[in-house]
Amino acid sequence: MDFSNKVVIITGASSGIGAAAAVLFAKQSAKVVLVGRNETKLLDIAKKCKDAKGIEPLTVRADLTNDEDVKKIFDETIKHFGRIDVLVNNAGIGFRGGIRDGVEIYDRAMATNVRPVYLLTSLATPYLVQSKGNVINVSSVAALKPIKDVAFLAYCMSKAALDQFTRCVALELAGDGVRVNSVNPGATKTNFAEAAGMSKEQTEKLYESRDQNNPLRKMAKSEEVADLILYLASDRAASITGATFVIDNGEMLV
Numbered sequence: 001m002d003f004s005n006k007v008v009i010i011t012g013a014s015s016g017i018g019a020a021a022a023v024l025f026a027k028q029s030a031k032v033v034l035v036g037r038n039e040t041k042l043l044d045i046a047k048k049c050k051d052a053k054g055i056e057p058l059t060v061r062a063d064l065t066n067d068e069d070v071k072k073i074f075d076e077t078i079k080h081f082g083r084i085d086v087l088v089n090n091a092g093i094g095f096r097g098g099i100r101d102g103v104e105i106y107d108r109a110m111a112t113n114v115r116p117v118y119l120l121t122s123l124a125t126p127y128l129v130q131s132k133g134n135v136i137n138v139s140s141v142a143a144l145k146p147i148k149d150v151a152f153l154a155y156c157m158s159k160a161a162l163d164q165f166t167r168c169v170a171l172e173l174a175g176d177g178v179r180v181n182s183v184n185p186g187a188t189k190t191n192f193a194e195a196a197g198m199s200k201e202q203t204e205k206l207y208e209s210r211d212q213n214n215p216l217r218k219m220a221k222s223e224e225v226a227d228l229i230l231y232l233a234s235d236r237a238a239s240i241t242g243a244t245f246v247i248d249n250g251e252m253l254v
């Protein structure tokens with residue numbers, strides 16, 4: 001898979017799945033745009049990307065819940081690289097809580113996991129139409145079934161919304177030669193649990209349960225999820241659009 005001269009924007013590139021995807025795209029000679037809030041982590045990943053093929057990435061510090069920050073990502077990308085070929089909508093947060101925990105969690109989950117994806121994709125569309133590019137949304141198995149053991153109601157709803165967004169926009173843009181797909185991971189070892197406010201103990205318990213109960217008796221690594229993102233973004237997946245790909249060691253089966 002060769003991404004030479006292709007410009008790939010990855011949100012949430014400062015950590016976990018997004019960071020792994022950024023490095024993998026850079027290894028395939030892509031010009032990567034790394035988006036996140038934590039500048040120190042972004043610069044660390046930028047160095048790893050540069051080390052891959054010597055191509056200097058663009059880093060954009062942006063809080064995706066802020067529309068002006070989102071617009072800045074496109075202004076800076078076009079000023080710097082002049083085009084956009086792939087948008088990876090990966091940034092997201094797990095919001096813990098159930099129906100008894102108030103509606104604010106719902107607002108925050110939608111504001112972080114759904115609204116920015118809508119705005120980012122709409123701003124990217126004219127450039128993607130020009131480049132016949134594509135979008136990858138990072139969803140979750142939580143879009144397809146409730147998370148066991150921990151209440152994650154608003155998070156599950158936000159990812160379900162994302163999956164329908166994938167299908168609707170895939171249909172809308174197919175005539176323009178733009179593909180839109182989704183990767184739906186099961187539990188993956190990243191900073192996700194900590195960012196969702198889970199204690200070390202709770203996180204270890206969750207990992208242990210997935211390691212033991214997933215039919216394949218393990219969890220996926222960020223790099224494996226990144227591999228799937230890369231494949232879907234590549235020309236090898238030229239006939240795939242509107243699809244949601246689960247990568248979960250069989251978690252959905254039990």
Ligand SMILES: NC(=O)c1ccc[n+]([C@@H]2O[C@H](COP(=O)([O-])OP(=O)(O)OC[C@H]3O[C@@H](n4cnc5c(N)ncnc54)[C@H](OP(=O)(O)O)[C@@H]3O)[C@@H](O)[C@H]2O)c1
Nearest residue numbers: 012015016017036037038064091092140187188190191192
């Ligand atoms: N890990 C799992 O078990 C799992 C399972 C299924 C789906 N997913 C999905 O995978 C995606 C990546 O998560 P991860 O597991 O890699 O977790 P992670 O290590 O916590 O990474 C999350 C990334 O999202 C960014 N982010 C969060 N809120 C943001 C905001 N308001 N503005 C800009 N960036 C923001 C973070 O950037 P900063 O740290 O720089 O703020 C970070 O780079 C998420 O969409 C998540 O829902 C994860």
